Amino acid sequence: MPIINCDPYQVYINEDWNSFRNLLSRKDYSKIGVLVDENTALYCLPILQKYIHEFNFQIIEIKSGEHFKNLETCKEIWSHMLENGFDRHSLLINLGGGVIGDMGGFCARTFMRGMDFIQVPTTLLSQVDASVGGKLGIDFKDFKNLIGVIDDPKAVWIDDQFLKTLPARQLRSGFAEIIKHALIQNSQMWDELKQIENLENIEWSDIIYRSVQIKKEVVVQDKYEGGLRKILNFGHTLGHAIESENLNSEDYLLHGEAISIGMITESYISMKMTGLSKGEYQEIKKYILKIYPHFQNALDNEESILEKLIKDKKNKQGLLNFSLINKIGESVFDIVPEKSFIKEALLDYYKV
Amino acid sequence: MPIINCDPYQVYINEDWNSFRNLLSRKDYSKIGVLVDENTALYCLPILQKYIHEFNFQIIEIKSGEHFKNLETCKEIWSHMLENGFDRHSLLINLGGGVIGDMGGFCARTFMRGMDFIQVPTTLLSQVDASVGGKLGIDFKDFKNLIGVIDDPKAVWIDDQFLKTLPARQLRSGFAEIIKHALIQNSQMWDELKQIENLENIEWSDIIYRSVQIKKEVVVQDKYEGGLRKILNFGHTLGHAIESENLNSEDYLLHGEAISIGMITESYISMKMTGLSKGEYQEIKKYILKIYPHFQNALDNEESILEKLIKDKKNKQGLLNFSLINKIGESVFDIVPEKSFIKEALLDYYKV
Numbered sequence: 001m002p003i004i005n006c007d008p009y010q011v012y013i014n015e016d017w018n019s020f021r022n023l024l025s026r027k028d029y030s031k032i033g034v035l036v037d038e039n040t041a042l043y044c045l046p047i048l049q050k051y052i053h054e055f056n057f058q059i060i061e062i063k064s065g066e067h068f069k070n071l072e073t074c075k076e077i078w079s080h081m082l083e084n085g086f087d088r089h090s091l092l093i094n095l096g097g098g099v100i101g102d103m104g105g106f107c108a109r110t111f112m113r114g115m116d117f118i119q120v121p122t123t124l125l126s127q128v129d130a131s132v133g134g135k136l137g138i139d140f141k142d143f144k145n146l147i148g149v150i151d152d153p154k155a156v157w158i159d160d161q162f163l164k165t166l167p168a169r170q171l172r173s174g175f176a177e178i179i180k181h182a183l184i185q186n187s188q189m190w191d192e193l194k195q196i197e198n199l200e201n202i203e204w205s206d207i208i209y210r211s212v213q214i215k216k217e218v219v220v221q222d223k224y225e226g227g228l229r230k231i232l233n234f235g236h237t238l239g240h241a242i243e244s245e246n247l248n249s250e251d252y253l254l255h256g257e258a259i260s261i262g263m264i265t266e267s268y269i270s271m272k273m274t275g276l277s278k279g280e281y282q283e284i285k286k287y288i289l290k291i292y293p294h295f296q297n298a299l300d301n302e303e304s305i306l307e308k309l310i311k312d313k314k315n316k317q318g319l320l321n322f323s324l325i326n327k328i329g330e331s332v333f334d335i336v337p338e339k340s341f342i343k344e345a346l347l348d349y350y351k352v
Numbered sequence: 353m354p355i356i357n358c359d360p361y362q363v364y365i366n367e368d369w370n371s372f373r374n375l376l377s378r379k380d381y382s383k384i385g386v387l388v389d390e391n392t393a394l395y396c397l398p399i400l401q402k403y404i405h406e407f408n409f410q411i412i413e414i415k416s417g418e419h420f421k422n423l424e425t426c427k428e429i430w431s432h433m434l435e436n437g438f439d440r441h442s443l444l445i446n447l448g449g450g451v452i453g454d455m456g457g458f459c460a461r462t463f464m465r466g467m468d469f470i471q472v473p474t475t476l477l478s479q480v481d482a483s484v485g486g487k488l489g490i491d492f493k494d495f496k497n498l499i500g501v502i503d504d505p506k507a508v509w510i511d512d513q514f515l516k517t518l519p520a521r522q523l524r525s526g527f528a529e530i531i532k533h534a535l536i537q538n539s540q541m542w543d544e545l546k547q548i549e550n551l552e553n554i555e556w557s558d559i560i561y562r563s564v565q566i567k568k569e570v571v572v573q574d575k576y577e578g579g580l581r582k583i584l585n586f587g588h589t590l591g592h593a594i595e596s597e598n599l600n601s602e603d604y605l606l607h608g609e610a611i612s613i614g615m616i617t618e619s620y621i622s623m624k625m626t627g628l629s630k631g632e633y634q635e636i637k638k639y640i641l642k643i644y645p646h647f648q649n650a651l652d653n654e655e656s657i658l659e660k661l662i663k664d665k666k667n668k669q670g671l672l673n674f675s676l677i678n679k680i681g682e683s684v685f686d687i688v689p690e691k692s693f694i695k696e697a698l699l700d701y702y703k704v
Binding site: 071075078079082109110111112113114135136137140141143145146147148149150224 | 423427430431434461462463464465466487488489492493495497498499500501502576
């Protein structure tokens with residue numbers, strides 16, 4: 001795959017690991033740390049170790065899951081680095097999914113006012129989403145990503161062999177962001193994606209490459225989300241509310257699963273407000289439901305979902321701000337829909 | 353005073369408060385907060401309120417002092433902002449000394465990945481030092497400024513009427529950084545400063561202006577302290593060690609007081625290593641001791657001071673890295689002195 005230049009850093013996809021070793025030798029790092037959770041320690045670290053065994057590095061292990069993406073875990077990471085002689089000339093390699101990347105990046109950028117870090121995303125979701133864009137941070141008081149910074153890694157290293165370690169459900173969750181990238185920016189990619197009926201035995205590297213390219217094109221034009229970058233929120237305004245609504249239920253949804261509902265319902269609103277044709281709406285709904293069959297009960301508590309929508313931090317001064325599509329491959333942002341359309345959209349999700 | 357341009361922000365010194373009001377109206381801020389401690393709430397807030405009473409703003413009060421410059425206090429600040437509807441389109445005004453500016457700036461830059469903040473430094477030390485350079489952060493596990501970022505405020509607003517609220521000892525502490533700026537960069541300013549025998553009734557604005565100018569010239573050339581910026585550490589390598597050595601004693605030293613000892617002792621090392629003449633060394637020592645008479649017992653535990661030196665985060669891989677002067681107004685960095693010179697310097701401080 002060609003290297004994607006996100007100046008000042010590069011995204012490497014299935015590149016020769018010699019290049020990775022060169023990244024580690026490029027500077028005279030005082031220490032190298034590898035941040036893992038119990039899952040990536042077990043499944044991904046052995047792969048990484050194979051390639052960098054000649055380097056001296058320390059493993060920093062934290063507990064996996066969004067539930068630990070908080071200040072307490074940051075304190076553990078900072079303490080480990082402090083006690084083991086890390087300084088601003090050290091490097092942290094974040095080996096894992098979005099939580100590891102977001103939190104590890106945040107800890108690195110704030111330790112002694114900033115040390116280097118490299119993202120090695122190991123889930124499909126983090127490879128196509130969190131890997132580019134520089135959003136780093138942690139949750140605070142039940143609010144996702146409330147504390148954080150926007151800053152760049154030294155490099156993003158993607159290798160699809162890590163995906164073989166993923167449960168099928170996780171893989172499918174990541175696929176939702178790939179669908180999103182196609183829907184908002186690239187109708188041709190959508191036409192190809194919709195041929196995919198089964199996520200097993202897919203050659204991921206090309207799909208990842210094109211998906212990261214789309215995200216990168218958007219992000220370089222609007223790093224701090226003043227405008228254009230908002231289109232990446234397509235499916236996420238309702239999606240986030242649905243995700244947090246179901247967070248503590250037994251049938252909790254993975255991020256991409258919630259986004260699959262978000263994309264269908266926000267396509268409905270797009271049909272009502274921004275000219276998406278009925279035909280394209282039905283095409284989107286049909287394909288997404290093929291990959292993500294209806295989640296029963298996910299929308300049961302409509303009032304609570306609407307409440308969460310309003311609390312979402314992306315909504316300035318309580319206004320509901322949606323990013324929608326005009327047609328497949330073209331998007332608009334800063335759309336304030338009527339509440340009735342939102343309710344209709346939620347109802348329509350279950351209609352077949 | 354002319355406005356100092358630190359692109360992308362400006363430093364205003366004794367400017368008409370209409371300009372301050374313009375800063376607040378320039379954007380459509382969703383909320384405005386003013387961060388104070390119990391001292392600035394009492395002495396400085398009434399001054400600020402006089403000028404901005406027509407704005408809606410909320411007061412966020414924290415406890416004063418370095419002891420509270422930590423994550424627990426950050427949590428209080430973030431929680432206050434969260435519970436009161438602040439978002440990334442809000443503004444925080446940091447009204448106070450270095451602790452308020454460093455911590456308030458850090459909290460603002462990390463809240464929802466970054467909201468605007470304006471520094472209104474109210475002590476002489478923070479006006480000439482922390483106000484420029486963008487170092488933001490908090491202490492962690494007994495290490496000063498271990499967690500933080502480097503980032504710019506929207507503006508720095510300096511008004512010397514706040515200095516009238518300062519105890520004389522605090523004022524004198526801030527004066528040490530002014531002496532430092534002259535010693536490392538401007539011999540003419542040193543010649544003028546050394547005429548000052550008494551810090552009462554001084555017209556501060558011009559001195560502040562020139563001091564901020566010096567710091568700014570250094571910082572714009574090397575924002576992330578890769579090289580030149582290190583010269584600002586003159587007096588601070590030993591100074592910090594001496595400050596933390598005396599932190600919990602009854603005769604604890606204020607920052608500038610410790611730096612006064614640091615500047616004398618590091619001038620001694622400069623004489624031994626980087627060609628500072630004996631005459632200039634004696635001139636420096638004599639003047640600094642006039643303003644800051646000997647602190648008895650401050651250097652009693654020489655071994656402990658040397659240990660703290662080695663732990664200082666500025667010293668990469670345990671190497672002692674000093675910033676010294678060749679002559680008054682000219683400085684060098686990355687000098688590794690022999691331990692014997694450090695010991696001699698500490699001994700020489702008390703010799704008259």
